[in-house]
Amino acid sequence: MDETAALAEFRAETRAWLEANCPEEMRQPVRSDSDICWGGRRFVFSSPAQKLWLERMATRGWTVPEWPRAYGGGGLxxxxxxxxxxxxxxxxxxxxxxxxxxxMLGPALLRYGSEAQKAEHLPKIARGEIRWCQGYSEPGAGSDLASLRTSAVLEGDHFIVNGQKVWTSYADRADWIFCLVRTEPDAPKHLGISFLLFDMESPGVSTAPIRLISGSSPFCQTFFDNVRVPRANLVGERGRGWEIAKYLLTHEREMIGGMDSGAAEGRDGLAQVAKRALGLGEDGRLPDSMLRTDVIRQEIDSWAFALTMERVKDEAKAGQGVGALSSMLKYYGTELNKRRMELMMSLQGTEGLLWEGEDREGDLARAWLRSRANSIEGGTSEVQLNIIAKTMLRLPAA
Amino acid sequence: MALVLTDDERMIRDSAEGFFAEHAPVAELRRLRDSRDPHGFDRALWARMAEMGFAGVAIPEAHGGAGLGMVAAGLIQEAIGRNLSLTPFLSTSILSATLLAKGGTAEQKAALLPRIAAAEIVVALAADEAPRHAPAHIGTRAHASGNGFRLTGTKPFVLDGHVADRLIVAARTSGADSEPAGITLFLVDPKAEGVRVERRSLVDSRNAARVTLEGVQVDGADVLGAVGEGFALLEAALDAGRACLAAEMLGVADRSFALTTEYLRTREQFGRPIGSFQALQHRAAHLFCELELAKSVTLKALRALDEGDSRSAIFASLAKAKVGEVARLATNEAVQMHGGIGMTDDADIGFYMKRARAAAETFGDSAFHGDRIACLMRY
Known part of the structure; x- marks a missing residue:
């Protein structure tokens, strides 16, 4: 399709600016978590280039290109x-x-936050000054998230928060938390929840990392013992936090589901990995026919999924979208990514089993193990199927 | 171009859906089957398709068509799938029209394309010879004879063969059995001496015939495209047909899914709607996701053909492979979820499963197209 002249000009300017400003080191593939810039008060940049790249992009508002300029965005x-x-x-x-x-938090604040909350928090997110974590799940509230019990009782101008969260990603490295709490203990479970923001350095907050099967500890248990949170940090109305929580979850699901979307372009395709690992037979085909079939099936589904992401975005842009497809994208994208990691392991054979050693040995096995969480976090695959059955197919309640 | 229907395309989709729902619904398929209709389709419907501009949808305007391209053709074929309508649209308006428009001489185009657009004739493609699709596997021979050729061979599965006014026959002028080089396409009059056409009865009530050629004489003016170079032309037409078959299977799957979710909402067992059981909900929800993927690959394949995308063959295979799987899953699940009713001839749902199977087999199943994708991507 022909781009409008204005868009073509924007493309040319952008290309020139990126060429001039993106450090060479920031053009290498992300290979592990230390290559990712998370920002925050205590973040240690892995290189001067990482810091420079963040500063240059943040100055243009391009860390959050579509947010309004007034809140540190690019206004694109x-x-x-x-x-x-x-x-x-x-x-x-x-x-x-x-x-x-x-x-997650940014889109929710843009929609539900007060002017003061937006002005306070969004620019700091855009510049990478404050790192946030998500206080959702609890030991007794996983798939049944709305049964959460962390309490917040209003005393004067403060909520007093008590309880425990679990699977709080990077809570031990985060500066602030967006947290679901129960403010109306007597209301029906979905109507008693509020959405609070508070500083992780507040007295009474403590965290304990959880060691996972991948050997890493990206998740924590987070404890609240009489934490005092200013009343002004309530987002939206008291007791109406579930609506915000769900809105935010749609963004989380699209993010997790999008993990497989790089299949069509940009990322090294599974077929390329297979070719390197297995070589080609005399007939130009991968020599292990059943493994080849698995690779082909995976590539077909990955490609079809990437095209679906593209179509859903294009339909939304054209005002034709049916909406509420985030559960579909989350479910299918994560199941695909798990299948992809299984195949990556198969292709590498025993080399894929290495755990600790030189030159990032163990990365693949850890990534494989990490991928298993995709279909659990942010609502399990089974929960997504429940949501699709209810909202898209209008099937009767169980 | 964005992966979304334009306003014009949405109008075509809606008018096609309205047209086939009114004039060729599933009841019409049942009537034609049960009456053992000799033509296997309704000629009055075919004529109406010309009035609507459907018969010549992909034929250039200069030759009496609508010149709307493959996305429009796919939308029509999707409506055909949704209603299980019996028409010669695929054989004539897609496959043969594409071959003629891309490879025909000025005389061939002028003689045939306007008549296809007017639904005056049916033109059938006689290419495949093996039960499992293998387009280069052409054993039918064309020997030079006089100022033309003599054709000898058998085509066991020619769509709309017994109602065709003209055949397009793929025969070998040189080369070995499965070589792409050496294949030539010919226009053949089915009434010519040495042509035998026998109708074959199919599970999905579609038209197919065995065409036997015994020394059939054609002259040089009947060659379609260049001698020995017919394979590229054939593949281009097959890709158009495959993308349109994907669109048809999408229609088949989508309607069968709609009928099934409706059944899940209304059928009661154990004192409640069976759609309230999670075992069925999860299978239905999974199907919903698969259908979303099927929509995307179908639209992409059709768009790629219209845009002359260099990867259009890959996208056609992607669509045929993926939608074929989805349509078979959707219709098999449909029958299972309908329970005993799904096994009865009285219920329409079985027709969808039969058509999904037949369409999936036609011009390459998922295994064929998966292998083709991998070979085109060099693995």
């Missing part, structure tokens, strides 16, 4: 943001900043 239209993403992909530029503030 959807089309412009897409061009920016394409141009970044073209030079394989790393994202300058990754954070739950960008993916």
């Amino acid at each position: 239209s959807k089309e412009e943001a897409r061009v920016l993403a394409q141009e970044m992909r073209r030079i394989r530029a790393r994202p300058p900043l990754s954070s739950f503030g960008i993916w």
Whole structure:
């Protein structure tokens, strides 16, 4: 399709700016968590280039291209943001900043936050100054999230928060938390929840990392013991936090589901990995026919899924979208990613089993193990299927 | 171009859906089957398809068509799938029209394309010879003879063969059995001496015939495209047909899914709607997701053909492979979820399963197209 002249000009300017400003080191593939810039008060940049790249992009508002300029964003239209993403992909530029503030809290605050809350928090997210964590799940509230019991009792101008969260990603490294709490203990479970923001350095907050099967500890248990939270940190109305929680979850699901979307372009395809691992037979085909079939099936589904992400975005842009597809994208994308990791392990054979050693040995096995969480976090695959059955198919309640 | 229907395309989709729902619903398929209709389709419907501009949808305007391209053709074929309508649209308006438009001489185009657009004739493609699709596997021989050729061979599965006014026959002028080089396409009059056409009865009530050629004489003017170079032309037409079959299977799957979710909402057992059981909900929800993927690959394949995308063959195979799987899953699940009713001839749902199976087999199943994708991507 022909781009409008304005968009073409934007593309040319963007390309030139990225060429001039994206450090060479930031054009290398992200290979592990230390290559990701999470930002925050205590963040230690892995290189001067990482810091420079964040500063340059944040100055233009391009860490959050579509947010309003008043809140530290780039003020770009959807089309412009897409061009920016394409141009970044073209030079394989790393994202300058990754954070739950960008993916989850930001969109929720833009929709439900007060003017003061937006002015206070959004620019700090955009500049990577404050790192956020998500206080959702509890030991007794996993798939049944709305049964959460962490309490917040209003005393004067403060809520007093008590309880425990679990699976709080990077709580031990986060500066602030967005947290679901029960403020109306007598209301029906979905109507007694509020959405609170507070500083993790508040007295009474403590965290304990959880060691996972991958050997890493990205998740924590988080404890609240009489934590005092200013009343002004309540987002939206008291008792109406579930609506915000659900809105935010749609963004989280799209983010997790999108993990497989790089299959069509940009990322090294599974077929390429298979070719390197197995070589080609005399007939130009991968020599292990059953493994080849599995690779082909995976590539077909990955490609079909990437095209679906594209179509859903294009339909939304054209005002034709049916909406509420985040559960579909989350369910299918994570199941695909798990299948992909299983195949990656098969292709590497015993080399894929290595755990600790030189030159990032163990990365693949850890990534494989990490992928198993995709279909659990942010609502399990089974919960997504429940949501689809109810909201998209209008099937009767169980 | 964005992966979304334009306003014009949405109008075509809606008018096609309205047209086939009114004039060729599933009841019409049942009537034609049960009456053992000799033509296997309704010629009056075919004529109406010309009035609507459907018969010549992909034929250039200069030759009497609508010149709307493959997305429009796919939307029509999707409506055909949704209603299980019996028409010669695939054989004539897609496969043969594409071959003629891309490879025909000025005389061939002028003689045949306007008549296809007017639904005056049916033109059938006689290419495949093996039960499992293998387009280069052509054993039918064309020997030079006089100022033309003599054709000898058998085509066991020619769609709309017994109602065709003209055949397009793929025969070998040189080369070995499965070589792409050496294949030539010919226009053949089915009434010519040495042509035998026998109708074959199919599970999905579609038209197919065995065409036997015994020394059939054609002259040089009957060659379609260049001698020995017919394979590329054939593949281009097959890709159009495959993308349209994907669209048809999408329609089949989508309607069968709609009928099934409706059944899940209304059928009661154990004192409640069976759709309230999670075992069925999860299978239905999974199907919903698969259908979303099927929609995307179908639209992409059709768009790629219209845009002359260099990867259009890959996208056609992607669509045929993926939608074929989805349509078979959707219709098999449909029958299972309908329970005993699903096994009865009185219920329509079985027709969808039969058509999904037949369409999935036609011009390459998922295994064929998966292998083709991998070979095109060099693995």
